[in-house]
Amino acid sequence: MSATAITPAEFGYIKGLVRERSAIVLDEGKEYLVSSRLAPIARQEGVASVGELVNRLRSRPGSTLHHAVVEAMTTNETSFFRDPAVFDGLRKEILPDLIRSRAATRHLDIWSAAASTGQEAYSLVMMMKEHFPELAGWRTPIVATDLNEQVLAKARAGRYTQFEVNRGLPAPLMSRWFSRAGAEWQLDREILNAVQLRPLNLIGTARYPQADLILLRNVLIYFDTETKRQILSRVREALRPGGYLLLGASESPLLLQSGFERADIGRGGCFRAV
Amino acid sequence: MHALVVDDSRVMRRVVGRIVSTLGFDVLEAGNGREALEQVAAHGDAIWVALVDWNMPEMDGLEFVRRVRAVPGNEDLLVMMVTAQTGAEEMRAALDAGADEYLMKPFNEEHLRAKLALLGVEAA
DSSP: OOSSOOOHHHHHHHHHHHHHHHOOOOOTTOHHHHHHHHHHHHHHHTOSSHHHHHHHHHHSTTOHHHHHHHHHHHTTOOOTTOSHHHHHHIIIIIHHHHHHHTTTTTBOOEEESSOTTSHHHHHHHHHHHHHOGGGGGSBOOEEEEESOHHHHHHHHHTEEOHHHHHTTOOHHHHHHHEEEETTEEEEOHHHHTTEEEEEOOTTSSSOOOOEEEEEOTTTGGGSOHHHHHHHHHHHHHHEEEEEEEEOOTTOOSTTTOSSEEEOOOTTSOEEEEO | OEEEEEOSOHHHHHHHHHHHHHTTOEEEEESSHHHHHHHHHHHGGGEEEEEEOSOOSSSOHHHHHHHHHHSTTOTTOEEEEEESOOOHHHHHHHHHHTOSEEEESSOOHHHHHHHHHHTTOOOO
16 A cells, blocks of 8 residues: 555544544545645654554544644635634724725725635625625725645636535625536626735745735644744735734734734734734 | 424434534424424524425425514524525525525535524534
């Protein structure tokens, strides 16, 4: 058996672990995903195969290795309106504040970093159209970037499976902005056109887009401290004064980078540029 | 607080009922729209959300939504269709009739939890 092949029992174990820790369900047929995501961890752990990695997990319940495996399996996981508390915070506090502070220029730049297949950026567009009709006369470009060209191609197409639209997309918005396309659902061109999709590697040399609101949720956790520091420094340069940075609920820039203050919005992970 | 699970399949009632009970609800069941209306009449405001299949004998889910919304006092009852009807027209019809959310079968536990979160229910 090759180093990355995985047996049904091993797949079942990982599936159970990921489900238990994250509520994310790995359907049958995702064996390749488990293999490809866990192979680097197996190498890092110094074991010869993904199967041996699973043996190690089984023999050491509750270890930090379990956490690393769950994180590896949940990278790129995205859904429409992921974490409703964040979108509540955007709707009730962040966007109203930015609309007030940017009223003179009527210009609001938004950057969805690590955008994956686009659901975060498109959720924002739908929310803005639904709740902020006053923005119709503004320039509100939304830039969505990801390292991975394949996920960007999917985002560009705007076509989602039933599985993807079942996850957290409010039915009234789905009814308004999606149409059936065979077994899938097609997002309306008006929403797609509001987002500019671009490849960008956060640890590459390309300039970060300037923005008033930056969403970088659940991304920094995958980097070491020095890389986090470098990314946050560049994020701070890209974020205009008074702008907002949204990280994952458990993430913070405060110990690594000056120029941010905590904004007490949602369940944490929200910071303002000062 | 109660969640009313309406489905003519006992298996589906059990599956949905198990998930909502983990969120802290006491589960009531009905096998069709008519029985569901009886449950709403009997329990009133104690039912916070009804999770309703579409295709059922005697009275289907869409008719249940229309009728339950026609009764004064039921405005606050949250209604989520949980159905194998996956067309855009059906979804629109259910929302127009007064459904608050719409979950397409097949679904998994995470989908149901995410939809309930949209209605304001968070896992305990």
